[in-house]
Amino acid sequence: MSxxxxxxxxxxxxxxxSKPQSKPIPDRNLGLSRTSVFExxxxxxxxxEASGPGEKPLPKRINREYPPVIPHSLADCLPITxxxxxxxxxxxxxGPKKKGEPTPIPASHFMDLRRAPEVKGKExxxxxxxxxxxxxxxxxxxxxxxxGFRN
Ligand code: HEC
Ligand code: HEC
Numbered sequence: 001m002s003x004x005x006x007x008x009x010x011x012x013x014x015x016x017x018s019k020p021q022s023k024p025i026p027d028r029n030l031g032l033s034r035t036s037v038f039e040x041x042x043x044x045x046x047x048x049e050a051s052g053p054g055e056k057p058l059p060k061r062i063n064r065e066y067p068p069v070i071p072h073s074l075a076d077c078l079p080i081t082x083x084x085x086x087x088x089x090x091x092x093x094x095g096p097k098k099k100g101e102p103t104p105i106p107a108s109h110f111m112d113l114r115r116a117p118e119v120k121g122k123e124x125x126x127x128x129x130x131x132x133x134x135x136x137x138x139x140x141x142x143x144x145x146x147x148g149f150r151n
Pocket of ligand 2: 064065066067068087088091103104105106108109124127128129130131132133134135
């Protein structure tokens with residue numbers, strides 16, 4: 001008898017476990033593009049920033065610890081190679097920043113965080129050399145996902 005009760009309880013449990021808990025999510029709501037996962041949508045066209053350095057006011061910084069967006073055109077700056085880095089040429093200026101002049105490269109970029117994290121070296125650390133690995137150029141593309149973060 002107790003065996004029967006046990007097997008009945010177990011089958012009742014497995015039934016309740018297999019019952020769907022919530023409604024399925026439609027495939028259109030799974031990705032950022034809001035289309036069916038079987039479609040391959042082309043991303044909306046966007047324009048790169050065309051203004052020269054210092055022509056437009058700097059965008060507001062949301063967070064001081066976040067790499068600021070490059071607010072000007074990158075024409076002629078790329079590619080950054082071992083022998084040529086125009087970002088460095090313009091931005092290697094002593095502080096404090098003057099209005100409309102390149103923002104000086106901050107002290108953090110002269111520190112080799114892996115080998116000598118406390119020491120400010122004479123040159124920009126190798127890990128900071130390719131500026132565009134952290135600083136993204138400004139475009140008119142709307143953000144794929146909204147961000148309400150405020151500092
Ligand atoms: C011809 C000189 C020049 C070159 C080349 C140049 N910049 Fe600039 N950059 C400026 C100036 C001038 C400003 C500041 C504009 C202002 O204050 O209105 C600026 C602003 C910036 C800022 C914004 C800083 C802030 O305070 O918000 C970043 C980031 C930046 N540049 C990164 C780069 C990177 C990365 C490169 C290379 C891909 C580069 N720049 C190449 C002149 C230059
Ligand atoms: C590994 C990521 C990384 C790389 C590579 C990098 N940066 Fe930055 N950058 C940051 C971060 C994070 C900040 C904000 C925090 C700070 O000031 O250290 C910043 C801040 C800046 C600022 C603003 C300073 C200020 O006073 O507000 C300038 C200008 C700048 N970087 C220029 C450059 C240039 C030029 C290069 C290439 C030579 C470069 N960065 C490479 C991450 C990076």
